[in-house]
Amino acid sequence: xxxxxxxxxxxxSAILFCLxxxxxxxxxxIITIFMSIELMLNGVNLSFVTFSYKFKQVDGHxxxxxxxxxxxxxxxxxxxxxxxxxxxxxTLQVDDINSMKN
Amino acid sequence: xxxxxxxxxxxxxxVCGINIIVQTHPISSALSLVGVMGALAVLYLMLGxxxxxxxxxxxxxxxxxxxxxxxxMVLNAGGERLTKRSAYVRIFGVPLMAMFLGLIxxxxxxxxxxxxxxxxxxxxxxxxxxxxxxxxxxxxxxxxVVSVLILIALIxxxxxxxxxxx
Numbered sequence: 093x094x095x096x097x098x099x100x101x102x103x104x105s106a107i108l109f110c111l112x113x114x115x116x117x118x119x120x121x122i123i124t125i126f127m128s129i130e131l132m133l134n135g136v137n138l139s140f141v142t143f144s145y146k147f148k149q150v151d152g153h154x155x156x157x158x159x160x161x162x163x164x165x166x167x168x169x170x171x172x173x174x175x176x177x178x179x180x181x182x183t184l185q186v187d188d189i190n191s192m193k194n
Numbered sequence: 195x196x197x198x199x200x201x202x203x204x205x206x207x208x209v210c211g212i213n214i215i216v217q218t219h220p221i222s223s224a225l226s227l228v229g230v231m232g233a234l235a236v237l238y239l240m241l242g243x244x245x246x247x248x249x250x251x252x253x254x255x256x257x258x259x260x261x262x263x264x265x266x267m268v269l270n271a272g273g274e275r276l277t278k279r280s281a282y283v284r285i286f287g288v289p290l291m292a293m294f295l296g297l298i299x300x301x302x303x304x305x306x307x308x309x310x311x312x313x314x315x316x317x318x319x320x321x322x323x324x325x326x327x328x329x330x331x332x333x334x335x336x337x338x339v340v341s342v343l344i345l346i347a348l349i350x351x352x353x354x355x356x357x358x359x360x
Binding site for chain 2: 094095096097098099100101102103104106107108110111112113114115117118119120121123124126127128130131134137138141142144145146148150151153154156157158160161162163164165166167168169171172173174175176178183184185
């Protein structure tokens with residue numbers, strides 16, 4: 093029977109999650125950091141759907157749906173915050189936004 | 195055929211994911227992220243998650259990424275400059291991340307049975323009817339709570355974007 097091993101899907105989701113972590117730590121632009129978070133959420137979604145396939149249940153799809161909703165809410169609020177920060181500081185570099193540091 | 199499709203779209207997802215990190219301009223990263231989401235939608239279809247694949251394309255690749263691209267275009271802040279710390283990250287971070295990834299892959303291989311295969315069409319309960327039935331019976335309360343969350347986020351975004359905070 094042709095097919096793909098289930099573990100490949102999980103390893104792909106781990107790869108996407110690790111790429112998200114790497115981008116989150118490495119990049120200095122606040123919008124790109126935000127996109128790395130979205131990449132991490134996508135990796136987790138893939139493993140939810142894979143386990144939903146494994147257990148032949150629809151619950152994983154529901155969780156993925158909720159993750160999408162939360163990601164949409166997060167994107168709306170986060171991008172509004174980014175707009176406000178840029179309006180006040182004229183920069184998107186996270187190193188320059190340090191008024192709570194000292 | 196399944197393996198060919200999986201490898202093609204997994205390769206697209208990984209290459210676009212790497213591209214998100216190495217590009218310096220946010221608009222390139224955003225377009226790469228759209229590529230990741232499109233590839234993931236195909237993988238969801240192969241796993242039998244038809245509703246989630248459609249929602250992935252409409253909500254993620256459509257709505258959320260359009261919001262990102264819109265904000266990037268409005269701000270037009272240009273590329274980013276990397277700090278000195280980022281050079282250290284580039285040298286030490288990649289091996290550390292590879293080790294972390296190897297650990298996760300090892301745990302996955304050790305914890306789950308090897309022989310399990312994913313075949314297209316083996317799981318047919320991922321359509322809108324079944325997802326909707328679960329969503330409106332078993333998960334009705336979380337669904338309502340999430341609708342309130344969306345409302346709060348909507349109001350919060352409007353308030354944040356129009357008021358000057360100093």
